[in-house]
Amino acid sequence: MRKALMAAVAACSLLAASSVANAQEKLKIGVMATLSGALTSGGEDGVRGVQIAAKELGNKLGGREFELIVTATDASPDSALRAARKLVEQDKVQIIIGPLSGSEGIAMRDYSKTVPNLVMINGSSGALETTFVNPSPNFFRFNSDGAMWMAGLGEYVLKDKGYKRISIIAEDYSFPYTQVFGFALGYCRAGGQITQRQWVPLGTKDFGSVIANIPDDVDAVFLGLGGGDSVNFLNQYSQTGGKAKFIGGSIMVDQTVLSSKGAAKRLLVGTPSSGGVADAWDDPRWKAWVKLYQESFPADKRFASPSLFATNYYNAVKALAIAMDKVKGDIADGGAKLRAELAKVELDAPNGKIKLDDNRQAIATTFITEVAELPNGDLTNKFVRAVPDVTQTLGLSLDAFKAVGLPSRTNPECKP
Amino acid sequence: MSDFVARRPIWSLVILVAVALLLWLVFSVWTPGMEAAFGRKRVFLSALFNGITLGALYFLVASGFTLIFGLMRNVNLAHGSLYLFGGYLGYSIGELTGSWLVALLVAFVVVGLVGVLMQVFLFRWMEGQDLRQTLVTIGLSIIFADLLLWSYGGDTFQVTTPDWLSGPVTLPLAVALRSNGEAVLMTYPLVRIAILVGAIVLGVLMWLALNRTRVGMLVRAGVDDRDMLSATGVRVQLVFVMVFAFGAGLAGLAGVVGGTFQSLQPGEDTRILLSSLVVVIVGGMGSIPGAAVGALIVGLAEQFGSVYMPTYAVMLTFVIMVVVLAIRPQGLAARR
Incomplete structure (x- = not known):
């Protein structure tokens, strides 16, 4: 019994040590997408968008290697909340790309306020209220809303x-x-x-x-x-x-x-x-993006051309990359510098120029x-x-x- | 029937008037006043027919559920998973062979076999222990759901409707009159009518099998008193396995049917399970006519609810369940 206990303690401390070591080396990026329910096909394409951007960036943001942690939601606000809590509390991520669906976005606006160190970049959600009513200082949206x-x-x-x-x-x-x-x-x-x-x-x-x-x-x-x-x-x-x-x-x-x-x-x-x-x-930029998308996945594992979701998730990661380069990958200050840089990002995206307004909401085409x-x-x-x-x-x-x-x-x- | 009329003259009259009123609503040409009160006739008729076909689907699922419960006192909470498994299987077979009927047959047989395995390897060993069986079925449903998610993903699938069942048919029911007096006839998807007819045929066959054959007699005897049946020398376990296989097979068959006129995706298993629970609670646990009545009521309530009070449609079925539990807790068609 005593031996087993000791072994368990040793194992736990090893695990804890290794996770600390990892946190210093690799940056963890949480990705939320609707991988079940009515919007599944969109969620899958959103994740493809993130993967393409990650590959294009050589898996590095601001000089730091990163890994993606993808969590599934089902378009309901409570599934988004569960996923975000899991990413923040269990995986200890500081940056989240997502969510995909409108009501999830409103839930994430409120949730992100309770975790001030978090940097949340909207995946593809498009409810008006998310950035228009009581916007959250650490929620950024590089896509237009539904209206x-x-x-x-x-x-x-x-x-x-x-x-x-x-x-x-x-x-x-x-x-x-x-x-x-x-x-x-x-x-x-x-x-x-x-x-x-x-x-x-x-x-x-x-x-x-x-x-x-x-x-x-x-x-x-x-x-x-x-x-x-x-x-x-x-x-x-x-x-x-x-x-x-x-x-x-x-x-x-x-x-x-x-x-x-x-x-x-x-x-x-x-x-x-x-x-x-x-x-x-x-437009040549759009055509280049379509080509990149088509070359990144075999024809039966993607759509004929990138969906709105793939494009929005891709843009979110690209915007993050620009801001991370400016701060040289340093988010040890709780992400304050990164947030300041993100607000200034002007993205020359495949679907036209995108910049943010005072509510961190995109102005786009x-x-x-x-x-x-x-x-x-x-x-x-x-x-x-x-x-x-x-x-x-x-x-x-x-x-x-x-x-x-x-x-x-x-x-x-x-x-x- | 005449017995019922003699015992409940007032209720019989109410039912008769309701049926007559319904028939009149269906066959008459609506006046503008009626259209103002009930909306357009096409909407009413379509809700009525959709409710009945939806009821047919629920009947297919719930009859297996209620049969298994009636005989084995086993509340099989993995029944929804069998439905979804059958649906996915039907989709794969349909894509592979291109035949809808083959898909139906394979789903029925394979899911029936899964039912045999469940009965032989699990439920036999915990006979009479209701709580344990229920917990095991919950566990199974979680395992099934994850296995299906693993192999089919979270996407929405639809079983392809065969060509000979696609498209609309014109029904001899007038929904409106054109200005020149010519009647506008109702059109309705053929596949839904086929499903309705299929469910009715199956229901009648089941009733005949239960009431006119020796096996049916054994099953009915088992429902009434399992121990006494076993004491007369009948191999009760064999009857159990057969009923479980048939009930599970029906769920699989219903999965293909549901996947044809609705669609398949994770979460459908619990939705269908919930519907069949409501159906058998309303109709009466263990009774086939009860399942038919319950399925019809729940299907109609869902469809009329979604047309005439969309916001509260989800609640309506549960209101019905609560009312039935309050005034007739054993279910509408139960004997005891």
Whole structure:
């Protein structure tokens, strides 16, 4: 008994010693992504984005070697909280890349305030509140929020496509609220009408009744769904033989859906949308990124071209690398210098120039796109136009933007 | 039936009126006033049909669950895992062979075999120890879930609908009138109708097997008094293994069906388990007609809830369960 006890103590001290030694050599970077639930395919592509950036950086940040610790979430705020606690308390990371989904982001804004030494760089989450309401001093977001990704789409579908009355089907959480908010601001102000909004739970399996509930007299249906839900909806919609035209939310017509199996995604051909990337943009930086992405993974382990998630996670790591180079990898001061440098980073990203505002929220480019079929049968997002330097207030003054209120199921009202 | 009418004249009348009202709602052309009150007829009909087909899926899962419970008093909390396993298996077989029917068959047989293994190697050795069996099934469900996550990942899978079942059919039900008086007919996915018909056929076959065959007689005798059956010289263990295999096989079959008109992903196992628990609690533990009634109620509640009160739809099924537990704790169709 005594011997066993001694052995156990010895083993423990060895383990403790080795972990201390490791902490001095290798930097640990936590990565949070949705690796289960409806947004799994997006989470996987986000992790690919991080891996590509890590490889490109030679696995070094500011001269220090680093290792990635990937934790899975499922798009719910409490799963994000569990993952972040695990990374901070158990793995002792000081830098986290993530989370991916809207409501996770809001939870992480609040959590990061309780761990002042932590540096958190958003993966791909896009709720407005994350950086707009009581922003956290150590939460940085190098991607646009859901509303910014909709900048210009409302006017485009009304004027160029002639969709005068639409209905909305979207998931019932903060990111789709933000997307509909951004879309409706432009669309309704330009004179469009939203006749119905249907909110379905994230991870809905059965869209039968929702599909039956689509009004007959609308020109198009705005779909604010993502990942598995999008695929489910399209499959079931094609089973009913419906012929409505669609308008896509940013992750509805993303590669996560366009690269999915099955024929139902063909319903999306011709669907206008907008977001942080345009698959078929002919900017040399974007093309270089697509090539890098395609060369980094075999064709069956990736999408045809990088999704919004891969691009955002990749940008997050690249921004971190710039700031870490400035501080020479020194985060022993609790990350204060790193945070100061991160706030100043101006990123020449594959999807346009990105800089941060006072709330550490990106000011970036939005792309209006349209789904098209390539000769080889793949679906892609054709570039229509770019809206550069979109700010979080969507060009309104801060007071005017605040007067609209926060995104919700019913806000903004659609009064032309 | 006539017995029921004689004993409960008032209830019979209520049920008759409700059925008549429902039929009238289904077949009549709705007036604008009705549309204002209930929404459009197409929405109502679609919720009704979707609820019934969803009920058919729940019936497939819950009937195996309730059969196993009724005979062995074993609350098999790994039943949801068997469903998910069957679904994934069906997906793989479907991709491999390109045949949906083969996928159904293989899922039924293989998951049934897993059920045999579970009964022979685990539950036999802890017969009559309810708590221990329940804990073991919880453990199994966790192991299954992790194994499935390991081999299939967290992505969403969908079993491909065969061509002969894809697309819509037109039903002879008018949902609205065009301005020229011509009726707009209801269209509905063929695959859902096929699933509904399949579930009804299976339910009737199960009822016949239970009530008209010798094996069914043994099973019913086992449900009533296991010890006495064993004392008459019947090899009770063999009956147990058979029932467990059949119940598990049904869960696997339902997995393929669910994977066809919904989808498969981690977490589906607990969702389906929860639904079947609610179904058998509402319908009555151990009763096949109870499973049918319960599945229908839960399916309809979910669909009508999601149309007419989306915010509280999740709660509705549990409200129903609580009400049933309060006024008829043994379940709607239970004998005792």
